[in-house]
Amino acid sequence: TESPVGVLQRFANELPRHGFEGVITIFQATVPLVKAVDPSGTEVDLCVGNMLAHQNSRLIAAYCTLDQRVSEVGRLVKQWAKAWELASSSDGHLNSYAYTLLTIYYLMHTRPPVVPNLQDLAVQGCDSRIIRDRRWGREIPWDCKFWDEIDLIPKSSNRESAEELLRGFFAFYCEHFDWSCGAVSIRTALSEKEPVSKFDLHATVQKEQWYVEDPFDLRHNLASQCTASGRRRILSKMSETLSALKGATNGDLAAVFAGQCSRSTSRFLLKCRVHTEKVSAEDFKAALGAVQDVGPFIVRFPMLQGRPKEVIDAFAIFQSESDRRRVHRLNETYIGEWQLRLLPCSSWALEDALQVCAYEEAEVLPRAAAPEDRGPDAAGAADGGDEASGAVRSGLRAAQSQSEVKVLIQRAQALGLDKEADFGKDKLR
Secondary structure, eight states, rough: OOOHHHHHHHHHHHGGGTTOOEEEEEEESSSSSEEOTTTTOOEEEEEESSSHHHHHHHHHHHHHHHOOHHHHHHHHHHHHHHHTOOOOGGGTTTHHHHHHHHHHHHHSSSOOOOOHHHHTTTTTTOOOOEEEEEETTTTTEEEEEOOOOOSHHHHHHHHOOOHHHHHHHHHHHIOOOTTTTBBOTTTTTTTOOOOBBGGSSSSOOOTTTTBOOOOTTTTTTTTTTHHHHHHHHHHHHHHHHHHHTTTTOOHHHHHHHHTTTTTOOOEEEEEEEETTTTOOOOHHHHHTSSSSSSEEEEEEEEOOOEEEEEEEEEEEEEESSSHHHHTTTTTTOOEEEEEEOEEOOOHHHHHHHHSSEEEEEEEEEEOOOGGGGSSSHHHHHSHHHHHHHHHHHHHHHHHHHHHHHHHHHHHHHHHHHHHHHHHHHHHHH
16 A cells, blocks of 8 residues: 555645645654645645544544534634643643643533533444544554534533633643643543543653643643643633633623734744754755745844754744745755754744753745746746656765655655665665
């Protein structure tokens, strides 16, 4: 069977022909991914064969169908987290899915509960739904059963509005939930297993760490990358928002909350781990500055005088989201032997980095596209297989690690580059 990378590479080639723009390939991740913007302007992520994620989506959809306030409160919580740039695990915060789990867990603990525990309801009388997954380096079977006959479940007697529940969400996590030993686990909530200690679950956790358990992949703590700075920021902003909501009447909650989410983003950042012995500031600026039709942007590159050479984040700061997406398309290309792993990030990530390292700052003025490169045919070619083929050829010449070469071989095979695929196989021998 064709690898997920191969399938996604062929998708990436076809998307521009169907009106998709800004196609970004992320193939060195645990779950390979293609990101794009559809003709309506909606951002789309594509992955292949991620069956656990499919089961997670089914479970969340069941909770949303059971009570519409689940999706309403969840949407508002994620709107708040995005407004404060607190919705990325790569920045040391929580990701969007973790906030969804926080929402459902809270709605199980309102009085009366808004939703029951669908996994606990399935313990008696429901057949197992086993999904085998290799995320942790070996095949592990996970039971993904839950009660999905939603129409048979009585509606909640809780009559609070979504806005009132939203205020309760912030109060729950600021004032009631014990982050020091508790775990956000919708799998065990309202069951005989509750209360559950985070130290008794499948993933190892330190006392100061938070624990947000994936409902099916029990080894996955979605808060494992949440740093001390990230935890402080999340609780601090939650507390600020709670104070504002406490001072509002029920009729004013929506307007007051909207004010808490009115923070606009004026800087759009990418970060990239660089080895300072292999990538210089000039090389980094030249690589990113080669992208056409991007406005001036700022590069912050680490200065390590008197310190051992190490792998550390460099940053690029753009004036618009569209400029960031254009440069993000350089993801997994090479500077010499170093593969660029570009990640969108928040201003908090740069702020945290500046606490531990000095950074030089330089403005980059990318070159404009030549007139002959601006037509629709040229744009289509730039988004299609020719660009991908060039990236694969140069990547195979530069790549040194086996994991990088293996992915490039799969991409070459999907693009019909048989000679390049054979060259990659020779490098592995």
